[in-house]
Amino acid sequence: MIIKNVSLETVCGITSKLPETDKPEIAFAGKSNVGKSSLINGLMNRKALARTSSSPGKTQTINFYNINDQMYLVDLPGYGYAKVSKSEQEKWGKMIERYLHGSKQLKAVFLLIDIRHDPSANDRMMYDWINHQGFRPIIIATKLDKIKRSQLQKQVKLIRTGLGMPAQAPVLPYSALTKQGREEIWEYMEQFINEE
Numbered sequence: 001m002i003i004k005n006v007s008l009e010t011v012c013g014i015t016s017k018l019p020e021t022d023k024p025e026i027a028f029a030g031k032s033n034v035g036k037s038s039l040i041n042g043l044m045n046r047k048a049l050a051r052t053s054s055s056p057g058k059t060q061t062i063n064f065y066n067i068n069d070q071m072y073l074v075d076l077p078g079y080g081y082a083k084v085s086k087s088e089q090e091k092w093g094k095m096i097e098r099y100l101h102g103s104k105q106l107k108a109v110f111l112l113i114d115i116r117h118d119p120s121a122n123d124r125m126m127y128d129w130i131n132h133q134g135f136r137p138i139i140i141a142t143k144l145d146k147i148k149r150s151q152l153q154k155q156v157k158l159i160r161t162g163l164g165m166p167a168q169a170p171v172l173p174y175s176a177l178t179k180q181g182r183e184e185i186w187e188y189m190e191q192f193i194n195e196e
């Protein structure tokens with residue numbers, strides 16, 4: 001997709017009413033600090049519209065980015081950040097559930113996993129949960145530039161096994177530094193957007 005204009009259209013806090021948009025939505029989930037804001041900025045060709053930070057746990061809102069008045073990228077709050085209280089995390093869990101369950105326009109959910117690490121218990125829970133909500137999560141393995149090329153297959157396999165993924169399901173590696181993988185992710189997103 002050629003990005004002509006993007007804007008942060010809606011920011012939802014924990015008690016906000018979720019918007020009912022009339023354009024396809026693609027959502028992004030992942031644990032705090034996995035590189036979600038960096039990915040969303042990269043997909044939008046923007047340096048810093050989505051907040052990036054080295055202090056994790058900042059994104060405690062659901063953000064709707066309008067792309068070309070054609071679709072929305074939906075940034076879900078990062079999970080698993082220890083400094084956010086259990087009760088707060090539970091509230092967010094319910095809010096995300098409300099969104100996944102309630103959105104009429106949600107076409108796909110991408111789940112981000114750091115390519116260097118085994119998926120955590122929280123990652124597995126999120127993966128199962130997205131499945132349970134009726135979506136097939138597409139995995140994006142972030143921070144590709146942090147591993148050697150020779151480690152790629154091994155790390156992808158760790159992610160597959162760790163999440164219990166079916167053989168054909170894709171794992172899309174991405175680096176926010178080099179933008180490697182950006183086109184493949186857009187190709188996937190466009191398939192979902194064009195699907196009826």
Ligand SMILES: Nc1nc2c(ncn2[C@@H]2O[C@H](COP(=O)(O)OP(=O)(O)OP(=O)(O)O)[C@@H](O)[C@H]2O)c(=O)[nH]1
Pocket residue numbers: 030031032033034035036037038039051052053054055056057058059077078142143144145146174175176177
């Ligand atoms: N080397 C490298 N660093 C990355 C990459 N993606 C993100 N980072 C860094 O990882 C840190 C976290 O990135 P963010 O994009 O803020 O992560 P987030 O998932 O939005 O984090 P939360 O706000 O906690 O939800 C930042 O210091 C980024 O610069 C990547 O592909 N390569």
